[in-house]
Amino acid sequence: MRKKRSKSIHQPALPGISEAQVPIVAIIGRPNVGKSTFFNRVLGTRSAIVDDMPGVTRDRITAECTYQGRRLQLVDTGGLDLSTSESMGQLIRVQSQTAIAEADILVVIMDGRAGLTPLDQEIATLLRDVNKPTFYAINKIDTPQAEPLLADFYQLGKDQLFPISAEHGTGVDELLEAFLPLLPVDPDDGERVPFPRVAVVGRPNVGKSTLINTLFGAERVVVSDIPGTTRDPVDTHIEYQGTPIIFTDTAGIRRRGKIERGIEGYSLARTLKALGRSDIAILILDGVEGATEQDTKIAGLLLKQGRGCVLFINKWDLRQDDPTAQTQFSKELHRRFPFFTFVPTIFGSALKGSSIDPLLSTIQSVMEAFCYRVPTARLNQFLQKALEDNPLPSKRRSPLKSMFMTQVATKPPTFALFVGKSVEVQTFYLRFLENRLRDTFGFEGTPIRILVRQR
Structure with a gap:
């Protein structure tokens, strides 16, 4: 709700509240x-x-x-x-x-x-x-x-x-x-740079709210063993190395057939909306129960939404005495999430503060990749080298080199590949270019989109 700015009062009457603070x-x-x-x-x-x-x-x-x-x-x-x-x-x-x-x-x-x-x-x-x-x-x-x-x-x-x-x-x-x-006057009048947003998602009762409370250092959200405790997305502001970050706790996402009408349906709609306005998603998996089919569907949703992602394997403190557990779990992740090989994985516990610093550091790296823009000159040098190593198949039996690539967007990184009118670029070749982009420029934890355009 917004009205024309009032000019009659310039100083807040609340003691201890400056114009930089929000009452x-x-x-x-x-x-x-x-x-x-x-x-x-x-x-x-x-x-x-x-x-x-x-x-x-x-x-x-x-x-x-x-x-x-x-x-x-x-x-x-x-x-x-x-x-x-x-x-x-x-x-x-x-x-x-x-x-x-x-x-x-x-x-x-x-x-x-x-x-x-x-x-x-x-x-x-x-x-x-x-x-x-x-x-x-x-x-x-x-x-x-x-x-x-x-x-x-x-x-x-x-x-x-x-x-x-x-x-x-x-x-x-x-x-x-x-x-x-x-209330203090807003000096920027709503023109402030938005903070990075991180949505915490997963199935019900995997530890999303517990992780938020550990990040915040207090009981910021209600935690209970009853599945479905969280209903509304809850924003929590923290600061890491001088950078403010907004974490959003969301309702657990159940299988479509089990979602009840009414409150649970509203909760799911708000979870998807919170995910859509976020930059990065932390997908929490149960380290004891293992990855499930519903986890893979949530991961597919994150990929479709184009969000940066971090996998957090919760309750790992219950399995840390098994020396082979992490290797076996990683193989299971690779089998269930073949489309998520670029996503970093953290094994930890939502209850323990020792997991927080590695998680925040990884989020910061993924955010940098999510916003990274490759200069056009470097991008076309990369493209020419890729064409030399693996020429694009052509009906004319001669390699095609007259192609051009530029980055058209970030969040997620999106590239336009310009080719001749008669050229068809198959999906497998786009996958090859995506893998080469990751090998050359990083892009850890963020999806990459390549759009083919005719010159």
Whole structure:
């Protein structure tokens, strides 16, 4: 959601927040009051899954946006239930409490149609000891006739309540403008260089969320033995050797026939969307269970999407005492992933910090290859040498040398091969050129595309 930049306020009112920092605005409330709907409304996109069933959101879903020339980092949280004894509910509560601790501004959403509940009062009591700007929004007040429903909420003792309808957008601008003076002006106005994005993908319960938490050094996302715990893609920002990187935890990808309609279908769609906007994917395999047919299908999806890739073999600490295990596993990978021979493989454990530095170093190398551009002069020197070593088959029984190659794109590296009108370049020869490009220029972990064009 974006408006014309306001020029009346130039300094943020939040202590300790500079213009280079982005204030964190956390959305808090009990389950099923419309937090994710409000989150999507402010962003203007359907970034978080919305469903009538309580408890859909489990992790902290984060997105950065700009409102009237001011940046904010919006955080959607799972429903806060202080009395729950269920294991998943307790994990969600920890994530919500962490969001409260990290936030600069709190927005508390309550359901106007349901009225003030005991759980709402418990949350308000919890937040009394939190010394941060807190704004109470009463949701589902979508008509003037519904405004009398606000009366029940004045028992909270708050001077100002914000009636809103997250679904229809009513009152949302008034709420945002209330904490607008607390936000720093965005000096670049959205023209910053984007950070590299890395999606963590794989089957359910192979350790994706565990790896994200180890990378972050804290319980950034909910981890449980229950498959399908992660539903929304969760972005996590870290810095490695001075370079910011965005890691995205995604929902596990099951076989098509096992995917249920509704929430799981939405989760898969968001996983594919997160993959599409990423530069690199970390495909996690279970080192104990081994590679499966579903793993090969996910790998094929990554290749089709044209993402850089790193294979991470998880739970390897359980097999490290077997001296032949790594050799046998590598042979199995070569058999199941013959199209992935260019992808680097790391054997490690998502639980152990010792695996993090090799993984980040490999990601950095793959990112460099993903963005690498070969100068045209060097590329055509390479092409002439390749034609001398292995001439392109021709119906005229004479080798063809009048060809030209140039790189037309990066992410992934894409090349255009210009040939004569009557020349046909077979798939096996394109594969030969791809292998030669890798031998000459590297391109570790990134797919290569060669487009044949007639001169």
